[in-house]
Every structure is written in C-alpha cells, then in structure tokens.
Amino acid sequence: MRGLKTTAPRGAAKQSRGARNEHKQRLSRDCSPIDNLLSRLEKVKETGPGRWIACCPAHDDRTPSLTIRETDDGTVLLKCWAGCGAADVVQAVGLELQDLFPPRLDHRTPLRRGERWVPKDVLACIVGEAVVALIAVEACRRGEVLSEDDTARLATAAGRLRAAAREIGCHV
Ligand SMILES: [Zn+2]
Numbered sequence: 531m532r533g534l535k536t537t538a539p540r541g542a543a544k545q546s547r548g549a550r551n552e553h554k555q556r557l558s559r560d561c562s563p564i565d566n567l568l569s570r571l572e573k574v575k576e577t578g579p580g581r582w583i584a585c586c587p588a589h590d591d592r593t594p595s596l597t598i599r600e601t602d603d604g605t606v607l608l609k610c611w612a613g614c615g616a617a618d619v620v621q622a623v624g625l626e627l628q629d630l631f632p633p634r635l636d637h638r639t640p641l642r643r644g645e646r647w648v649p650k651d652v653l654a655c656i657v658g659e660a661v662v663a664l665i666a667v668e669a670c671r672r673g674e675v676l677s678e679d680d681t682a683r684l685a686t687a688a689g690r691l692r693a694a695a696r697e698i699g700c701h702v
Contacts, residue, residue: 570623587622604632
C-alpha cells in the first residue's frame with residue numbers, strides 16, 4: 531500500500547514490519563474485521579444493527595463523522611462525511627484496506643473435487659470484490675497512484691469474478 535500512503539500511520543504501524551505482520555496475523559485469527567477496526571477508533575457509538583459512528587482518525591474530527599457498516603459477509607464499509615477516503619482512514623489506525631475484509635475471502639479453502647460453490651457464496655464474493663474495485667476507484671479519483679500491491683489485488687478481484695462467472699456456466 532506504499533502508493534496510497536498519505537497519512538502518518540500510528541499505533542500498530544509504528545512497530546517493525548515483521549512485528550506488525552505478526553500482530554496483524556494474530557488479529558485476523560482472533561477477531562473479525564469490524565472488531566479490529568472499532569477497537570482502534572474513538573467515540574464509537576452503535577447507531578443500529580451492524581452500523582456505527584465514530585471520530586474519523588484521518589482528519590481532526592471532534593464530532594464523529596465516520597460512519598461504519600458491516601455487511602452480512604463481515605466486510606466493513608466506511609464513509610467519512612468530511613471526505614476522507616477509506617484508504618486514509620484505515621492507514622491512520624495502522625490497518626490496510628485488506629483488513630476490512632473477512633479472512634475467508636482472502637484465504638478461501640480450496641474446493642474439493644466435485645464440490646461446488648453455492649449461489650450465496652458466489653454473490654458474497656462478487657460483492658466483496660466490487661468493494662475492492664470501488665475503493666481503488668475512490669483512491670484514483672483523489673489522484674493517488676495505486677501501488678503494485680493494490681494493482682495485484684485488483685487483478686485478483688478480476689480473477690475471482692471470472693471464477694464466479696464460470697460457476698454459473700458463463701465463460702468470460
Ligand atoms: Zn475524515
């Protein structure tokens with residue numbers, strides 16, 4: 531995410547890269563993306579089922595202007611009403627965009643021979659990958675340059691969408 535880095539990271543990001551990765555791996559096993567994020571934000575208040583508001587860590591926010599939503603598959607969606615991008619918000623608390631997604635989307639267990647995805651899984655995958663694309667578009671609109679890692683993640687998204695299409699017999 532080097533190319534997207536515009537805000538000085540704090541918290542976990544101050545640790546060495548090795549320690550940080552170890553820290554993240556432990557977090558991703560022990561807690562969901564939403565718990566991981568909310569624990570790093572201030573003035574968090576639940577506004578409804580799967581919805582929260584908190585102070586945005588990416589700008590000087592006195593009255594909470596960051597809305598947070600957890601989708602059914604565990605993906606976290608963010609919106610700062612002052613205009614900060616999702617990448618800036620997560621970097622300000624020492625996380626990366628990929629930390630907004632449930633681990634199973636990134637580390638899906640390979641299907642056994644003859645086993646097929648159910649439609650719900652395919653739809654969940656499509657929604658998750660569309661959010662990845664949306665976040666990248668958001669960064670590009672602000673004039674940021676996507677890093678090699680981000681570009682590779684977009685390629686992965688395209689590959690997963692193609693795989694999802696194949697599941698229903700659509701060969702693109
Ligand atoms: Zn903000």
